Amino acid sequence: MSQLIERGTTLSSQGRTAAQRSTAIGTAVLGGVTAAGLGLGALTVVVLLLWIASPYPDSGPSRALHLAAGLWFMAHGGGLVREAAGGPAPVGLAPLLLAALPLWLLHRAARDTLAADDDPAAPASEVAPRTLLGALLGGYLLVAAGALLYASAGRFTAAPLSALLAVPGTAAATLAATARHALGPDAAALLPARVRRVLRALPAALRAAFTGPRLATALKAAAAATLALLASGAVLTLLGLALHTGRLGADLGRLAPDWAGRCTVLLLCLALLPNAAVWGAAYGLGPGFTVGAGSVVGPLGSTPRPPLPHFPLLDGLPEPAPGTWATGAVALLVPVSAVLLLARYAAGDGHRSWRRTAGVAAVAAGLCGAAMTVLAALAGGALGRGALAGFGPLWWLTGLAAAGWTALAGVPAALALRAWRRHTERRVVRGRAPGRRALPGLPFRRGRTDRRGTAG
Known part of the structure; x- marks a missing residue:
């Protein structure tokens, strides 16, 4: 009888698990479904509001909805295909x-899922984090598949191959960053066993450079x-626009004679401002960028x-000419x-x-280069x-x-700054900081005197 009770308890526990x-x-x-639906819905509301505010709507709401779906795929790195006269x-x-x-x-959904996994009383604690993130990704891609079918028709259609590559890749990268x-x-435990074995086979010095506090410091330096x-690139972009305000106003009036159209154009410029910041950064770094037909815009000309x-954003481009010392x-x-940062x-x-x-400076330089790539x-x-x-860099x-x-300037600068800080700290500890009295509580050398002539 007791064996039957124990067996029933075990079966009940397994069923509950x-x-x-x-x-x-x-x-x-x-x-995942909610995260994808909210993002798609937010873009749809914005596009519909702009369509309603347009005084000359040349199409029904269906075209606006197709455009919203296409923009959602563009937000993940996908491309669109536009109907044109030549094809x-x-x-x-x-x-x-x-x-x-x-x-x-998507980041917030993944964070909440992982937070529920840490709670022992939550049902998610019975499931591995990798399984939960996979289920979250599956729900997200389920909505993406439906949106791709809907966006496959219309004046602006989503490029199928681009969407199939961009959405899963972007979503997986976001989940990986959130897990890290x-x-x-501990996020390394989410990697496949074969990848973990390869990482363990790396030299100890290389593993130490990419793990632990060194990696955290390098990530902060690379992010800074x-x-x-990007901030410097944005400043260059705004400076170029400020030097051509007349041309900017003329183009804005030519594109949109009414206020609703101008607001639409300005919203598009705002959405493209991070792109312009990257272009400006590429300009300052030296390679520059192209604006069609193999042209180059750079500091050398x-x-x-x-x-x-x-x-409007193209009005800040310099005129075709050789570079000067000022540029x-x-x-x-x-x-x-x-x-410097x-x-x-x-x-x-x-x-x-x-x-x-x-x-740390070398690893940060590599990470900065990867981010800019x-x-x-x-x-x-x-x-x-x-x-x-x-178009673009x-x-x-x-x-x-x-x-x-x-790397070439950051590593020597970091070493020089380290030497300067150590030198300054030693001078303060010895009570010989220029223009300052010795700090209280710090030891003095025997035989030295302070400013008042009293023995230390």
Whole structure:
């Protein structure tokens, strides 16, 4: 009788565990569906509001809905195909600001899922984090598949191959970054066993450079350097627009004679401002960028370019001419700002050894170059065929320039800053800081006197 009771208790416990697993996985799938649906819905509301505000709507709401679905795919790095007189024309220049809301929603859903997994009383605690993140990704891609079917018709259609590659890749990268942020070093357990074996086979010095506090410091330094590049690029963009305000106002009035149209154009410019910041960073780093037909806009000079669309952000481009010392000096501020911030974080308070400081700065330079490579690849694209087939910086050359600047100048700058901080600290400890009295409580050397002549 007792054996039957124990067996029934075991079966009941197993059934309860299975039910909890099913509930946790279902909740994760629902979280992915919700994140995708909210991002798609937000873009749909914005597009419909702009369509309603337009005084001359030339189509029904169906075209606006198709455009919203296409913009959602562009937010993930996908491309569109536009109907044109000579045939379909690709549109691959995606506004980077569009990605902010969908990726934030997915990040928040993943964070909440992992937080529920840490709660022992929650059903998610019975399921491995990798399974939960996979279920979340599955729910997200389920909505993406439905949106792709809907966006496959209309004046602006989503490019199927681009969408099939961009949405899963972007979503998986977002989940990986969220897991690394939420779990810390324990996120390595989410990797497949074969990948973990390969990582364990790496040399100890290489593993130490990419794990633990060194990696955290290098990530902070790389993030600071990348943000400095983008901020400097944005400043260059705004400076160029400020120098051509007359042309900017004329193009804005030509594109949209009414206030609703002008608001639409300004919203599009705002969404493209991060792209312009990446272009400005590429300009300051040296490689520059292209604006169609193989033209180059850089600090050393700008080559002739084809006729461009009348768009306000393009009004800040310099005229085709050789570069001058002024353009070179202004462009030099971009890498200098990145080098200074990278050195500041890599040097720390001066207590790291010179070898570790140089290693952190080198790793940070590589990470900064990788970040700029990805951003440059995402910030450019096509606006059509022929002369409009290429816009933006060359991704690999921009990343190489960012890594080169921050490595060749950032490593010596970090070592110099470390030496200066150590030297300053020693002078303060010895009570010989210029223009200051000795700090109270610090030991004095025997036989030395302070300013008042009393023995120390």
